[in-house]
Amino acid sequence: MTDSQRSNVLHLGVIALLAVAFFILPTYHVGNLSRIMVLAVYAIGYNFLFGYTGLLSLGHALFFAAGMYGLGLSMELLDLTSAPALAIGLASALTISAVIGFLALRTSGVSFMIVTLMFAQAGYLSILYFGSYTRGDEGFVIQQADRVMFGLDLSNDTARYFAALVLFSICFLAIARLVQSPFGRTLIAIRENEERARMLGYNTVAHKLKAVVISGTISGLAGAAYALLFGYAGATFATVQYSIFPLLWVLLGGAGTTIGPLIGVIFMFYLIDLSSSITSAYMLIAGVVLVLLTLFAPQGLAGELRKRVFKWMP
């Protein structure tokens, strides 16, 4: 088997496993997995910029919220149905990420982190400021009757699970393909040594801007899907916490690996879930585990697997 065949088997295998999980896992875990898959889409978007392009953003909550509110507000205020609202959610995330990327890419390293963080804070405060439309912190519920797409009732557990699976699969496979394309390999080159990439004749600024837009749009898609599938949009999702989450997921799962984002979200979700069933100081347990993992698996779970066993993993 060639490396690319192996990686196809891996990706299709993960998707098949998730499909089978619906039929064998108890309802509680099936519900969790729907949420995990949508959050994994967010992590995939983040990983594309952080893991493959080497740009650490602390402002991705803005893109997630752009998708969430683009969809939510156009359904709430304009009475659009779910499909055009989803398109508006995507368009908002795309536009905002293009503008933020254009401005923030004038900086690099720590300054890039701070600039993206500041823009995301500005976005969060704008949501609060326009509270008469967005209902601020309290947020708003998307009515069950509106959560229908192509005749499917997305508030139904089965439809929701498979909608999340389809969404996840599309993003998962598309990114796996993209990172192995010439474009993706150039991004990896920029991550490894930007000056060298530039002196090979690549327009590194244009490449990085495209990466921000792709990453931001996928994050926005996750935000829109989250609102649609779980019926709620609120300002919490625009807070700095939601910019840190994808960074943690990706670091734990393995930055720059295609399956890292999913593994990271599953791990973190169940780490908090299990530790909170033991003690109310669950963040203490979660914190210790995170520190241990950072010490002993600095490249994340999938990153360590790639280093030790599966060197071909994309």
Next chain:
Amino acid sequence: MDAMTILSTKGLTKSYGGIKANTDIDFALPRGKTMALIGPNGAGKSTFVGMLCGRIPATSGDVFFEGENINALPAHQRISLGIAYTFQITSVFAGLSLHENVALAARRRLGADVAAVDAKVADVLARVGLAERTDQNAGDLSYGHQRLLEIAMGLAQDPRLFILDEPTQGLADSEVADFITLINTLAGETTILLIEHNMDVVMQTATHITVLNAGEVLAAGTPDEIRANTAVQAAYLGTSDA
């Protein structure tokens, strides 16, 4: 500008604050030849080639490539015109395989044609003698091999002008000999601009030599002319009879 000149500069100057690193450099690079740029440490050689390929913005003056003024072009566009540049301090993609390092260089021109890129990679790696190491990580190579990889990345671009900034620095004697052979096989295929301290290398490869001293052109000519030039001898050896 005549057809025999591939690259030239007019009044090229770089100053850092009040200090002039390069002053009014007029320079012409004959097509298809190997030109060595020599001069004592601090003469401004790296600054000069930095301005040629766009890494360092010039304070004033013009750079012409194939008769066109390229002052306004950013570095990546100058590279796209066919100027390849190898770094003075080795700069490879340490985390990627040799194959991928060279493929990145080849792909910018050859695009998504996988077969053509693979063939190019195999060809240039064989040429610099790194063919057996194609799957190794570049970061695991010895320093000398990393320098050879740099050269392979330059060759993979099929450059019209190949600028090498101190390529033999830190190489063992046997590796230097191989390098001289390699450069001489390239002669005629492409134009080479070589910044070099090692006079053996210069005398065995260059058809033309330009000497920089204190940011100015001290002399230019054939190796024999340069050898006989008293000003050059003074600059290098510190003799006072110049």
